[in-house]
Amino acid sequence: MELSKRLSRLPPYLFVEINQKIADLQAKGKDVINFGVGDPDLPTPSHIIEKLCQAAHDPANHRYPETGGLPELREAIADWYAGRFGVQLDPIKEVLPLVGSKEGISHMALCFIEPGELALVPDPGYPPFSMGTILAGGEPYSMPLKEDNDFLPDFEAIPGEVADKAKLMWINYPNNPTGAIAGLDFFERAVHFAQRHDLAICHDAPYTEVAFDGYKPPSFMQIPGAKKTGVEFHSLSKTYHMTGWRIGMVVGNADMVGALFKIKSNLDSGVPQAIQYAAVEALRDSQEHIAKHNVVFQRRRNELAKALDEVGLIARMPKATFYIWSRIPQGYTSIDFTKELLDEVGIAVTPGVGYGKGGEGHIRFSLTISDERLSEGVNRLLTWRRRRR
């Protein structure tokens, strides 16, 4: 049996590896505080689950869904975008539900990238931007996200011939893993850059609703011209704590949405309909729990940021996302430092290098664990610090 070469080009998925190490430690009886994966601990609001249960009882929802999703869902997505961002979308041509946004993100490269062609990806960045490119036979070209540029890519630093050759550009704000945000001015520059070099833009925006201190992240689709050059991926995962239900969406440029629809109609049969009805409920019903969730994450952010400061780990206070991107002490790699925290005090974090070379020198903490576990994690960080003195 000979597996494809493309498989050997993929590194093991970081979270799978980390979860295995955590599971091994737990099997040996060690209590691990997991600041690793960004998966909300707070449950899906109950009215959404009630809708899901009702819909699951209806035999009409026991059959294959359509790849394109229910018209009710496409309309609910378009209305949500209009209400939240003032963006008008055609629910038929400019909206497509996804089996979680990761699915659409990973498949998008198949719409653009021929073997050997380039996609511009943020470094550090959410791994599927690069992995989707590699699976399509292409080459990810790193756009470094540096702290002194507020973790935004510097478009001027990309050689003109690279930008001309590239087909796609990935951007993501509020950003995973850095927690950085971008304003409409940045999105405008991205659109101009893309137009100059005939690039398609994919903006990945699952964290627009996870924000603090009164900040309201904008949508890339608010830029006039965004629809001509790109799409935005969004998700119900982080907004409504629905990571387990697997439902997201892509909106924007009708040709790009149509191209992804064509790929998907050959790969999957859409999102189970009961989950689509639950998503309609989430998007259309009261949004007040979003603010309540953010109060919890903001409190956790404050507590962890204070502790990081006390133990000498330097981190910016994020205005959005449930991540804190912290520098590590001199003399460690991010993997060594992650191992030290795990082995010495039973704290799991994500090593920055897992998001690309540009993530080296950092680790990511996720705030998606209970208040009690977070406080225990803070105590353990202080213990780690005392032992190092």
Ligand SMILES: Cc1ncc(COP(=O)(O)O)c(C=O)c1O
């Ligand atoms: C930047 C980013 N994009 C997309 C996703 C995937 O979300 P979904 O659950 O919709 O697949 C994640 C999940 O962690 C993410 O961090």
